[in-house]
Amino acid sequence: MPQHTPSLHIQGALARITLRRHQVANRLELIDLQTLEALLADINADPAVRVVLLQAQGRHFCSGFNIDAVPGVDAGALFERLTQAWENARPITVAAIQGGVYGGATDLALACDFRLGVPQCEMFVPAARLGLHFYRGGMERYVNRLGLGMAKRILLGCETLDGPAMLACGFLDQMLPDLAALEQASQALCERLCGFAPLALSGMKKHLNAIANGRLDPSALQTDIAQANASADLAEGVRAWQEKRAPQFRST
Numbered sequence: 001m002p003q004h005t006p007s008l009h010i011q012g013a014l015a016r017i018t019l020r021r022h023q024v025a026n027r028l029e030l031i032d033l034q035t036l037e038a039l040l041a042d043i044n045a046d047p048a049v050r051v052v053l054l055q056a057q058g059r060h061f062c063s064g065f066n067i068d069a070v071p072g073v074d075a076g077a078l079f080e081r082l083t084q085a086w087e088n089a090r091p092i093t094v095a096a097i098q099g100g101v102y103g104g105a106t107d108l109a110l111a112c113d114f115r116l117g118v119p120q121c122e123m124f125v126p127a128a129r130l131g132l133h134f135y136r137g138g139m140e141r142y143v144n145r146l147g148l149g150m151a152k153r154i155l156l157g158c159e160t161l162d163g164p165a166m167l168a169c170g171f172l173d174q175m176l177p178d179l180a181a182l183e184q185a186s187q188a189l190c191e192r193l194c195g196f197a198p199l200a201l202s203g204m205k206k207h208l209n210a211i212a213n214g215r216l217d218p219s220a221l222q223t224d225i226a227q228a229n230a231s232a233d234l235a236e237g238v239r240a241w242q243e244k245r246a247p248q249f250r251s252t
Contacts (some may be wrong), residue, residue, distance in 0.1 A: 005035045008042070013050040013194040015043050015091070022058025025100060027066050033078050037085060044090045049250055050201065051193045052089065053186060054112060055096045061121075064103025068129070076135035079104040084137050086111040090202050092193050096186040097121055097172070106154075107138040110145050110171070113205060115188060117172040119238055121163035124155050145210045146170055160210060167243050197233045198251040199224075 009016045017039055019026040028036075042161050056062060065075045086093065086108060095112040100122045109115050127134045134155055142151035150169045153159045166172045176182040193201070205222035210216045228234060233249045240247035 008039045015049045019056035025060040025063035026056045027063045052093045060100040061097045062105035064105040080135040080137045083111040110141045116174045119163040123161040
């Protein structure tokens with residue numbers, strides 16, 4: 001794997017993907033988008049992985065796509081494909097945001113199930129200033145996650161939001177006081193999620209996202225409910241509850 005492309009480390013049920021271009025605020029090149037897609041595909045194919053933590057080296061989380069590569073490149077289509085795949089990932093996804101997140105990278109973070117940050121966080125989408133039209137999936141996520149008014153403030157008004165504002169509008173789920181606390185809280189959340197029943201988690205995630213997008217398939221929902229109800233995981237969860245111990249789920 002090239003030195004600066006995103007890296008993947010899997011330990012047990014947790015996969016960590018790390019952005020590694022900290023010298024340029026973790027700007028994403030074409031190869032980075034391709035690498036992130038490939039890593040996610042590998043993770044989806046590994047049933048042992050239940051949670052993905054997206055993190056970054058350096059001061060900023062991600063400054064979006066390399067603007068110098070935009071002429072002649074359909075950056076919106078590339079980002080839409082990646083962020084849609086990210087939203088639809090089988091495992092639960094967590095973003096640990098330690099600083100600035102800009103442009104399409106804001107949508108990559110929104111596509112995660114949970115986002116944690118610090119007061120030093122900052123977000124800004126310069127699409128209107130650059131003459132770029134944000135892509136459909138990203139606009140839908142902004143409206144679904146943050147509401148129409150906030151979506152307009154960010155995408156049309158090009159407002160810059162600091163950490164407290166990101167928390168207040170719902171972009172961040174948690175704000176930690178410093179980087180050490182962010183790392184600790186992100187690890188604790190991932191460990192907690194890794195301990196939950198995989199069939200229930202992945203099924204509810206899929207259908208919650210479908211409900212948010214107005215695309216719920218009632219038949220698929222009932223199939224997943226029936227599968228969970230008939231699973232060994234449910235029986236194990238009930239036994240563990242009764243015996244006052246931690247359950248040992250196996251996705252069966």
